[in-house]
Amino acid sequence: MEEAPVYSFASGQSALPADLLEMVQADVKGWRQSGSSVLALPFTCHDAREILHETETGIRQLLCVPDEYDVLFLQGGAYAQFGILALNFGNPNRLGAYVQTGHWSDRAANEAKPWMRVHCAAQGDGTRLPSPDEWDVPPRATYCHYTSNESAEGLQFKAVPRIAAVPLITDMTADFLTRPMPVRNLGLLYASSQKNLGIAGMTIVVAARAFLERCGDHVPAPFHYRR
Numbered sequence: 001m002e003e004a005p006v007y008s009f010a011s012g013q014s015a016l017p018a019d020l021l022e023m024v025q026a027d028v029k030g031w032r033q034s035g036s037s038v039l040a041l042p043f044t045c046h047d048a049r050e051i052l053h054e055t056e057t058g059i060r061q062l063l064c065v066p067d068e069y070d071v072l073f074l075q076g077g078a079y080a081q082f083g084i085l086a087l088n089f090g091n092p093n094r095l096g097a098y099v100q101t102g103h104w105s106d107r108a109a110n111e112a113k114p115w116m117r118v119h120c121a122a123q124g125d126g127t128r129l130p131s132p133d134e135w136d137v138p139p140r141a142t143y144c145h146y147t148s149n150e151s152a153e154g155l156q157f158k159a160v161p162r163i164a165a166v167p168l169i170t171d172m173t174a175d176f177l178t179r180p181m182p183v184r185n186l187g188l189l190y191a192s193s194q195k196n197l198g199i200a201g202m203t204i205v206v207a208a209r210a211f212l213e214r215c216g217d218h219v220p221a222p223f224h225y226r227r
Ligand SMILES: *Cc1c(COP(=O)(O)O)cnc(C)c1O
Pocket: 011, 012, 076, 077, 078, 079, 080, 104, 147, 149, 150, 151, 152, 171, 172, 173, 174, 192, 193, 194, 195
């Protein structure tokens, strides 16, 4: 008798389909005609580049990412990205506006504090989301950050807000690829892989190339959005 699949509705790892797990199993044993496990492919080889290219193409198609946006695959989860984001764009004179609606956006704001001045653009009460009309976003802010789905509180913005004055950044970890997103309304979005996409260990960043021009030069290369 086939075992019933186990679904977890707690936040955490996403369930992966059985046929995908079988594909992964086969690829770990041997990647296509390469004679090597997918885990042992040199990152400079054609097969590894193909895997990256196919993955990027898939994301670009699914999210309708405009050509003038970069797609980056970075190590670490979204929690790591909270600090890396502010490290890239911050300096002691720059201001980051943070819409603080719960557990994850509070953490994002706290992790930004060593790298830039942080302004609370709106404070949620854990039961409702402050409407974008109520956000206090200083026009001189380098960006405005919000969390599109606060998974701890169960609060989700139904639409991407329109903020004309400054680039909008969203932590889309908990609703990445669940619906079409107007990427053009955003300066940058990021989502760690384990909630909606696959296994832990990677975060996808999609960013307007023009906005990335504003990254500082002091960031270690592996964490720099433009290197
Ligand atoms: C889970 C979650 C995170 C943390 O992601 P990690 O990859 O575990 O660091 C960040 N933001 C949101 C909205 C989340 O749901």
